[in-house]
Amino acid sequence: MDSLVIVIFTYLILVKCYIVCQEDSSYFSPAIVETQYLTFDMTQYGPNGGVFSSPNFPNHYPQDTILFYQFIAASDYRVLIEIDHFQVRGVIPQCTHDYLDVFINVTDFNLVYNIVNDQLLHRYCGRTKPPLLISYTNLLLLGFFTEDTQTEKGFNGTFRFISGQPYKNHLVREPCDYIFNSSMSKRGEFLSSTYPGTYLPWQSCNYSFVGLPGERIHIRFRDLVLFKRPNQQHCPVDLIKLYDNTLNPVELQRFLSNFYQTNSFNYQTLPQQTDQHHITDLCGKYTMPLDVYSTSNRLLLYFITTHYGELTDGEQEQFNDRSISLWRKGFYGEYEFFTTLTKLDFISRNRSNQYLLGTECDQTIKSFGQGHGEIQSPNWPNLYKPQTSCTTYLLGLDDRYVLENVEIEFDHFDIDCHLASFVIYNASRIYDYHSRTHSSSVLRSEALITAQKSSSFSNYYQQELDFKDNLSFCGHFKPEGRFVSRSALLKLSLIPIDRLSEKTLPLLNQGGKFQVKYKFVKSYHQVFADEYDRTNSSICNLHYYQSRTNAGKFEPPRSSENDYFSNSNCTFNFYLLNEYSRLLIWYDYFNIADNNYNQCSLDNVTYSYRSYISSTYYSYPYIYCGYRNFPPPYLTSRLTEQYRIHFRSNDDTEAGLGFYGRYEFLNESNILFSSVCRSPFDSIIHINETEQPSGNLSSNGYPENVICEWSYATTNGFQFNLELTMLDLEGSKTKDPPQGCQSSVLRIYSEGKIEELCGQEKDIYILTNSNWFTLQFISLNRQTQDPLQGFSLSWTIVQVKNTLNNNQCLLSNDYFDCKKFSNNRNETLFCIHRSLICDGNVHCQPLSKDDEYPNNCLENFSPRSHFISWLIKHQNYIFIFIVIILSIVMLCISIILIFLCIRTRRRRQRRQRQEQQEQQHEQECLSDETKTKSTKVSLYNNDDNDDDDNNDRDLSHLSILEETVTTV
Ligand SMILES: *[C@@H]1O[C@H](CO)[C@@H](O)[C@H](O)[C@H]1NC(C)=O
Ligand SMILES: *[C@@H]1O[C@H](CO)[C@@H](O)[C@H](O)[C@H]1NC(C)=O
Ligand SMILES: *[C@@H]1O[C@H](CO)[C@@H](O)[C@H](O)[C@H]1NC(C)=O
Numbered sequence: 001m002d003s004l005v006i007v008i009f010t011y012l013i014l015v016k017c018y019i020v021c022q023e024d025s026s027y028f029s030p031a032i033v034e035t036q037y038l039t040f041d042m043t044q045y046g047p048n049g050g051v052f053s054s055p056n057f058p059n060h061y062p063q064d065t066i067l068f069y070q071f072i073a074a075s076d077y078r079v080l081i082e083i084d085h086f087q088v089r090g091v092i093p094q095c096t097h098d099y100l101d102v103f104i105n106v107t108d109f110n111l112v113y114n115i116v117n118d119q120l121l122h123r124y125c126g127r128t129k130p131p132l133l134i135s136y137t138n139l140l141l142l143g144f145f146t147e148d149t150q151t152e153k154g155f156n157g158t159f160r161f162i163s164g165q166p167y168k169n170h171l172v173r174e175p176c177d178y179i180f181n182s183s184m185s186k187r188g189e190f191l192s193s194t195y196p197g198t199y200l201p202w203q204s205c206n207y208s209f210v211g212l213p214g215e216r217i218h219i220r221f222r223d224l225v226l227f228k229r230p231n232q233q234h235c236p237v238d239l240i241k242l243y244d245n246t247l248n249p250v251e252l253q254r255f256l257s258n259f260y261q262t263n264s265f266n267y268q269t270l271p272q273q274t275d276q277h278h279i280t281d282l283c284g285k286y287t288m289p290l291d292v293y294s295t296s297n298r299l300l301l302y303f304i305t306t307h308y309g310e311l312t313d314g315e316q317e318q319f320n321d322r323s324i325s326l327w328r329k330g331f332y333g334e335y336e337f338f339t340t341l342t343k344l345d346f347i348s349r350n351r352s353n354q355y356l357l358g359t360e361c362d363q364t365i366k367s368f369g370q371g372h373g374e375i376q377s378p379n380w381p382n383l384y385k386p387q388t389s390c391t392t393y394l395l396g397l398d399d400r401y402v403l404e405n406v407e408i409e410f411d412h413f414d415i416d417c418h419l420a421s422f423v424i425y426n427a428s429r430i431y432d433y434h435s436r437t438h439s440s441s442v443l444r445s446e447a448l449i450t451a452q453k454s455s456s457f458s459n460y461y462q463q464e465l466d467f468k469d470n471l472s473f474c475g476h477f478k479p480e481g482r483f484v485s486r487s488a489l490l491k492l493s494l495i496p497i498d499r500l501s502e503k504t505l506p507l508l509n510q511g512g513k514f515q516v517k518y519k520f521v522k523s524y525h526q527v528f529a530d531e532y533d534r535t536n537s538s539i540c541n542l543h544y545y546q547s548r549t550n551a552g553k554f555e556p557p558r559s560s561e562n563d564y565f566s567n568s569n570c571t572f573n574f575y576l577l578n579e580y581s582r583l584l585i586w587y588d589y590f591n592i593a594d595n596n597y598n599q600c601s602l603d604n605v606t607y608s609y610r611s612y613i614s615s616t617y618y619s620y621p622y623i624y625c626g627y628r629n630f631p632p633p634y635l636t637s638r639l640t641e642q643y644r645i646h647f648r649s650n651d652d653t654e655a656g657l658g659f660y661g662r663y664e665f666l667n668e669s670n671i672l673f674s675s676v677c678r679s680p681f682d683s684i685i686h687i688n689e690t691e692q693p694s695g696n697l698s699s700n701g702y703p704e705n706v707i708c709e710w711s712y713a714t715t716n717g718f719q720f721n722l723e724l725t726m727l728d729l730e731g732s733k734t735k736d737p738p739q740g741c742q743s744s745v746l747r748i749y750s751e752g753k754i755e756e757l758c759g760q761e762k763d764i765y766i767l768t769n770s771n772w773f774t775l776q777f778i779s780l781n782r783q784t785q786d787p788l789q790g791f792s793l794s795w796t797i798v799q800v801k802n803t804l805n806n807n808q809c810l811l812s813n814d815y816f817d818c819k820k821f822s823n824n825r826n827e828t829l830f831c832i833h834r835s836l837i838c839d840g841n842v843h844c845q846p847l848s849k850d851d852e853y854p855n856n857c858l859e860n861f862s863p864r865s866h867f868i869s870w871l872i873k874h875q876n877y878i879f880i881f882i883v884i885i886l887s888i889v890m891l892c893i894s895i896i897l898i899f900l901c902i903r904t905r906r907r908r909q910r911r912q913r914q915e916q917q918e919q920q921h922e923q924e925c926l927s928d929e930t931k932t933k934s935t936k937v938s939l940y941n942n943d944d945n946d947d948d949d950n951n952d953r954d955l956s957h958l959s960i961l962e963e964t965v966t967t968v
C-alpha cells in the first residue's frame, strides 16, 4: 500500500517537473530559435529541379524551427512546386501551432523577411496541403514555422523551373493587362497569370481581344476553375466578367469600384448587371470546353480575384479531393479571330427577336401575344456553313392567365445528313393529312409503328424519333406536319455531326438551309400528351403511349381563367405496350363541380377499357365528381390494351380546376409490386373446394406504396362468399362530403361485379356470381398519419341453391344448408361444406349464423358422430330408459337376495334342528368350525368395502354368495 502511494507521488512530481520544464523551455525559446535558410537555385539544379522536404522527413520535424526554402529561377523562368505529402500540426484557418507560409509574388527575399506576411499567398497547416504552386515572379519562398510542442511528419515535394514566356505573351502592362490583337496573331492561347498554379488574391486582370472590322472572336475555355462556395448562386469572391463588342464598358468600372468596396463587407449588395454588353460572369467549375463568341470584333475578358476565401469543413466535404487541389487553378483557353463565323444578320431585328450574347448564332424569339414569323438558317438564302451550331428558343407567354404554345412548320428543308441534323426539342408532332387515323388507331407495338413511319418518311428521318422528346431531322425533304410545343418553350437546334472535324470533304462543305414558319398560339393551360390536337378546342382527344412516355401527368385543358371549359368532352387514351404491362392512375388534385356525388350528372369522370382479346369497350361501373372526392388509384387488369378516361362537363358556367391526374406504366419489376404480398403478375390460386373450403386474406397491416393482387378460383359450379372482416383505410366514400380514396383502395372483382372500397366499413358481404374473384389492394403515398390497419377478409366456398337443383344442396352429405335467418332480405341461399360447421368462424353470414349454433355443431360429424348426436338429442329418454333398466336390475337383485336370505335362514333352521338332533347325537365339534369360517370371510369383506371399486365388491359379493352357497 505504502509503495503504491510512493509510486503515485513520484509520478506526480515527475509530471510537475515536466510541466515546469516545458514552461521553462517555451519561456526561453525565442532566444534559442535561429532562422535557417535553404536555397534551391536553378543554376544548381537545372530546369528539372529536384525534391525538398521538411527536416528529418519522413520522421517528425524538430520543434522550434524557422526554416525558409528559397527557390530561385532564371529571370524569365517561374518556379513550380508540387507538395506531395503534407502533415503539419495545426488546424486551418488559424494554424496556431506549426505552419507553412507560401509566398509566390516575391521580388526580393529580403523584402519578405523584413515585412513578413505582406506578400503572403496563404498559410497552410493540418492535412490540407497547398495546391500546385507557380511563382508570379522568378522567385518562390516557403517559410516553415514550428512550435516547441509535439511535432508531426512534415512535408515533402518536388520543384522545377518552367518558362515564364506563356504568361508574358501579349502582356502590354504589368501586372496583367493583355491585348490580343488580330493583326498580330489570328489565334493563340490565353491564361491566368499563374495557371495552373494557385492564383493570387486581389488581382484585376484585363484580357482584351481586338479584331479587324468584319471579324468575330471565338474563345474556347479549355480549363477554368475559380473559387466559389458550393451552392453559391453568384460569383461574390473571384470571377471572370465577359463583355461583348467593347473594351471599356462603363458597367465594369462601376462594378469594380463597387465590388472592391463591398467585397470585404457584404457580398449581397452586388449591383445588378444591366449593361447591354455584358455577356456573363463565370466562376466555379464548368464542363469543358466552354465557348464564347463575340458579335463583332471586340471582346473583353476581365478576371477579378479578391481575398483568399477558405472553405468551411462542411463545404470541403462536398468537394472531392481532386477538386480541392484545383479550386484556385485559374483558367486557360484558346482564341481565334474569324471572318467566316456565321453572320448574325439572319436574325431579324425586331423587339421579339434577340441574339443571345456570347453564343455563335443563338437567338430567342419572345412572344408579345400571338405573334408569328419566320426563322431562316444562317446565310439564307445561301447555304450555311456546316460547322455552325445555332439554336433558336421560342418563348410563348406563360403566366397565370395565358399560355401560348409554339407551333412551327417547315417551308424549306435541305440538310445534308452527313453534316448536320435539325433537332426540335419539347414538341409533339401533328399530322394534318387524313392518314392520321393510323396513329389514332390503336398501337400494337412500338416496332410496328416505327416500321410504318420509317418506310413512309425514310427520306429525312435520321432516327425513329417521332415520339421521343427530341425530334431529329435531316435530308432533302421537309418534315411533314406541324410541331407544337408541350409548354410555352420550343427549342430548335442545328447540330453539326462533327463540329471540329477538318476532314470534311470540300465538296460536302456546303452546309444546308431551312426556313421555318412559327406561330404563338393561345392555348389551354399546359396539356401533357403524346398526341393531342391543340389547334382545335372542340376535339379533346389526348393520347398517351407506353412506347413513348412511361409516366406523366394528365389533366383536362383549362381556360385562361384556369377553370376547365364548359361542354368539355375529353378522352384521355392510354395505350399499353403489351400484356405484361399495367397502367396505374392516381390523382394529385380533383375538383369537378357537381355536388351530387352519386349521380354526377352535370360534370363527371368515367372510365372505359378494351382488352387484347376483344374490340369492345367496357365501361367501368363507377362515376366520379365533386370537390376533393378523389377517384381511387386504379390499376388496369390483366389483358387491358387500351384504357380511356372520359371527362365530360355540361354547358353551365359552373366549373372547377378539374383534376390533376398522374399515370405510370408499370411492369413486373416495379417496386410497387413488392414481396410483401402477391402481385398482379402472380398466377391464379386454385382452390380445391373440399380440401380448403375457406380461408383468409389481409393486407398484413397497412404497408405504403404497394400494390397487391390475389386471384382465386375454384371448381366450376361453386362460388365464393366473401366477408370483409375489417376495412380500415384512408379516405371515405360515405362521409358527407365524401373524401374519395386518394391514396388507397380495396377492389374486389368478380363475375359482373366490381366493388371499390376505402375508409372504414363494416358488414360487407359479397357473393360472387361464379367460381372466381380477384382482390386488389393499392396503397400509395398516404395523406395522413392516422394509425390505420388495412383490411382483412375471409372467403368461403359455397354452393348456391337455385331452382335448377330444386333449392337443395347437392351432395347434402358433405354440404350444410345455411338457412336464412330472416325473410326481409332477398339474399341468395347457399350451402357450405360441413367441415366448416362449428370451426369457430361464422360462414353462413349474411344469411344466418347457423353453422355455429351448438345444436348444429353435432351434425358436423359423419355416420359415427351422427349416432352420438342422436344420442344427445334423445338423452332424456335414454336417461329414463337407463333408470328403468337399473331399477329393474336392482329389483331383481333384491328379489334374489331376499330369496337367498329366506333360503339360508330356512337351511339354518333346518341345520339347527339337525344339530340339535346331532348334539343329541354327540357331534357338536364340526358344526362350530363351519360357523367360525363363515364369520371370518364376512369380516374380511367389510374392511374392503370403503376403498375398493365395484367390481371387486361385486366379486366379493359373489364370493360371499359362493361361500354361503358352499357352506350351504
Ligand atoms: C506583387 O507584389 C508587388 C510588389 O510587392 C505588388 O505591387 C503587386 O501588387 C503584387 N501583385 C499581386 C497580383 O498581388
Ligand atoms: C514523400 O514521402 C513519401 C513517403 O512519406 C514518399 O512516398 C514520396 O515519394 C515522397 N515524395 C517525394 C516527392 O519525395
Ligand atoms: C365525345 O367525344 C367522343 C370522341 O372523342 C365522341 O365519340 C362522343 O360522342 C362525344 N360525346 C359527346 C357527348 O359529345
Ligand SMILES: *[C@@H]1O[C@H](CO)[C@@H](O)[C@H](O)[C@H]1NC(C)=O
Residues within 6 Å of the ligand: 599, 600, 601, 602, 603, 604, 623, 648, 649, 650, 651
Ligand atoms: C356526365 O356528364 C355529362 C355532361 O354533363 C352528361 O351528359 C352525362 O349524362 C353525365 N353522365 C352521367 C352518367 O350522368
